[in-house]
Amino acid sequence: MFEARNLVCRSGFFQPLIGRIGQTLLNNISGPRLGPVTVLDAGCGEGSQLAQLADVWKRGTPAGFLGAGLDLSKEGVAIAAREYAGFIWCVGDLARSPFQDQSFDVVLNVLSASNYGEFSRLLRKDGMLIKVIPGSGHLCQLRHALYDDRSPRQAYSNEKTRALFMRHFDMLDERQIRYDVALQEELLEPLVRMTPLSWGVRDEQIQQALQLAIREVTADFTMLVGRAKIR
Numbered sequence: 001m002f003e004a005r006n007l008v009c010r011s012g013f014f015q016p017l018i019g020r021i022g023q024t025l026l027n028n029i030s031g032p033r034l035g036p037v038t039v040l041d042a043g044c045g046e047g048s049q050l051a052q053l054a055d056v057w058k059r060g061t062p063a064g065f066l067g068a069g070l071d072l073s074k075e076g077v078a079i080a081a082r083e084y085a086g087f088i089w090c091v092g093d094l095a096r097s098p099f100q101d102q103s104f105d106v107v108l109n110v111l112s113a114s115n116y117g118e119f120s121r122l123l124r125k126d127g128m129l130i131k132v133i134p135g136s137g138h139l140c141q142l143r144h145a146l147y148d149d150r151s152p153r154q155a156y157s158n159e160k161t162r163a164l165f166m167r168h169f170d171m172l173d174e175r176q177i178r179y180d181v182a183l184q185e186e187l188l189e190p191l192v193r194m195t196p197l198s199w200g201v202r203d204e205q206i207q208q209a210l211q212l213a214i215r216e217v218t219a220d221f222t223m224l225v226g227r228a229k230i231r
């Protein structure tokens, strides 16, 4: 799954999203700094998003970037360590991370589980949490191909996740990032394999979806930017 995800990520699938996150960092963490910006990617998967974010940062400012990625999956972190040098990669549970209090300017949490108490502990006083959740249109073409119209998985709402975020963090910014991605033929199967949408779906159904030869998919995300309420 992570090899498939790495293939899709490298093709630039998340580039507009990462560009937007990078811009948020550049706009909010500015001025002369004594040290590099410190970023934890909590639920980093195969690591490409943190590596791409560091590139956006370095193109925008001479300030340094110290990035750490944490994921429960040994396989994901092994790919990250193999592919992207110059970061701290770490296998662990984001509910009990091995970092000291107030170690980070930014916690990034993309399409992954959260632990708001732990994120608050890890963030510096003015630190920011950037959480990305799928929007209702995310990969809608795959949803239609994989589920029948009566399936509850056909529709998706991120309202509960958003409400939970706001219980723990003050919202500084919220925006939708939506774009269409032209899909090269060889990327359809890795895309289907990398997404939790295909989990629990029979292989026969996946094969049928692949036969549809989908050539364009919608990426639809909501980016939540917040500051911890309680420290």
Ligand SMILES: C[S@@+](CC[C@H](N)C(=O)[O-])C[C@H]1O[C@@H](n2cnc3c(N)ncnc32)[C@H](O)[C@@H]1O
Binding pocket: 005, 042, 043, 044, 045, 046, 049, 070, 071, 072, 073, 076, 092, 093, 094, 095, 109, 110, 111, 112, 113, 196
């Ligand atoms: C859908 S993937 C997203 C990965 C990456 N952020 C991306 O978008 O490519 C969700 C990730 O969260 C990780 N994850 C889930 N629960 C976790 C936990 N408690 N601690 C650390 N990582 C966790 C999974 O191992 C998986 O890599």
